[in-house]
Amino acid sequence: xxxxxxxxxxxxxxxxxxxxxxxxxxxxxxxxxxxxxxxxxxxxxxxxxxxxxxxxxxxxxxxxxxxxxxxxxxxxxxxxxxxxxxxxxxxxxxxxxxxxxxxxxxxxxxxxxxxxxxxxxxxxxxxxxxxxxxxxxxxxxxxxxxxxxxxxxxxxxxxxxxxxxxxxxxxxxxxxxxxxxxxxxxxxxxxxxxxxxxxxxxxxxxxxxxxxxxxxxxxxxxxxxxxxxxxxxxxxxxxxx
Amino acid sequence: xxxxxxxxxxxxxxxxxxxxxxxxxxxxxxxxxxxxxxxxxxxxxxxxxxxxxxxxxxxxxxxxxxxxxxxxxxxxxxxxxxxxxxxxxxxxxxxxxxxxxxxxxxxxxxxxxxxxxxxxxxxxxxxxxx
Ligand code: SF4
Ligand code: FES
Numbered sequence: 001x002x003x004x005x006x007x008x009x010x011x012x013x014x015x016x017x018x019x020x021x022x023x024x025x026x027x028x029x030x031x032x033x034x035x036x037x038x039x040x041x042x043x044x045x046x047x048x049x050x051x052x053x054x055x056x057x058x059x060x061x062x063x064x065x066x067x068x069x070x071x072x073x074x075x076x077x078x079x080x081x082x083x084x085x086x087x088x089x090x091x092x093x094x095x096x097x098x099x100x101x102x103x104x105x106x107x108x109x110x111x112x113x114x115x116x117x118x119x120x121x122x123x124x125x126x127x128x129x130x131x132x133x134x135x136x137x138x139x140x141x142x143x144x145x146x147x148x149x150x151x152x153x154x155x156x157x158x159x160x161x162x163x164x165x166x167x168x169x170x171x172x173x174x175x176x177x178x179x180x181x182x183x184x185x186x187x188x189x190x191x192x193x194x195x196x197x198x199x200x201x202x203x204x205x206x207x208x209x210x211x212x213x214x215x216x217x218x219x220x221x222x223x224x225x226x227x228x229x230x231x232x233x234x235x236x237x238x239x240x241x
Numbered sequence: 242x243x244x245x246x247x248x249x250x251x252x253x254x255x256x257x258x259x260x261x262x263x264x265x266x267x268x269x270x271x272x273x274x275x276x277x278x279x280x281x282x283x284x285x286x287x288x289x290x291x292x293x294x295x296x297x298x299x300x301x302x303x304x305x306x307x308x309x310x311x312x313x314x315x316x317x318x319x320x321x322x323x324x325x326x327x328x329x330x331x332x333x334x335x336x337x338x339x340x341x342x343x344x345x346x347x348x349x350x351x352x353x354x355x356x357x358x359x360x361x362x363x364x365x366x367x368x369x370x371x
Contacts, residue, residue: 221330
């Protein structure tokens with residue numbers, strides 16, 4: 001058996017989160033999420049947490065495990081020796097109940113960066129294909145692997161201190177489209193702002209936390225370079241478009 | 242849409258001490274004060290050197306006082322820390338491709354460090370030559 005120290009917050013009952021200990025079987029094939037499911041099914045049906053795919057795809061099971069932002073379906077009980085294992089909601093977000101956090105703010109930010117292919121001028125007929133070479137695909141593929149798990153936001157101290165900061169995943173998502181050869185959009189006014197890339201102080205923890213190797217810190221620094229070059233070009237009399 | 246009732250955790254004032262990466266980041270930010278001091282010191286030195294022998298002698302007396310020497314020793318260490326950590330981060334902002342091959346980060350960082358050493362050696366040679 002291993003002890004899970006689970007953060008509980010029941011609105012109307014708890015003024016602030018409190019820890020509750022549960023003993024769960026220590027099985028080598030059990031992830032932290034399996035331990036939580038065991039609690040819910042056999043020990044305490046009132047415990048609330050989010051999950052869906054159980055295979056690192058849906059991005060809904062992010063929590064703070066022993067202080068680190070982790071996908072609980074991919075974090076195994078046996079990684080923590082004898083335990084105990086402390087399970088808390090993702091840091092940096094308002095807690096709705098127990099391990100469930102309010103992610104509306106990040107969802108709005110993701111939508112804010114115009115995450116779709118923007119085309120200008122005449123459209124090809126719907127039956128036409130927009131072909132890409134493998135190199136063109138490679139240019140943005142890494143940024144398209146994001147599963148919106150929000151671990152990067154939880155690891156980012158800037159987001160915790162400045163809630164208006166657009167944040168790692170939203171900027172990586174913008175770069176996913178900026179670097180796509182089919183996209184003709186201009187996201188400069190959205191990204192080259194104090195709340196956008198210039199809000200980032202390059203702590204780099206978003207990249208360490210990311211379970212999908214998206215490397216949002218790299219996306220942000222690369223856009224800083226793009227934004228700086230664009231700003232200089234706009235200052236030059238012959239550079240303005 | 243009505244906001245859900247929720248618990249909003251406050252950021253702990255010592256949040257930067259919680260993780261090594263946060264601490265390194267805060268140190269990198271703080272050491273930029275010493276980088277600014279080093280730049281200002283260099284401007285003062287150049288101004289004194291251009292202004293004539295009297296001013297230059299005065300500056301040398303100022304530069305030799307124990308507190309300025311102590312400050313500059315600390316500034317040298319802080320500036321070196323700032324430069325090394327800054328150059329180590331550079332590969333993250335630069336994606337260099339050579340004929341489709343993405344140059345790995347350690348080569349970009351290594352190139353930056355080598356260039357830094359080469360420029361420092363050149364400056365040291367020019368200054369110490371006389
Ligand atoms: S960038 Fe990585 S850590 Fe951030 S939401 Fe996407 S998959 Fe999660
Ligand atoms: S449950 Fe889907 S990512 Fe963990």
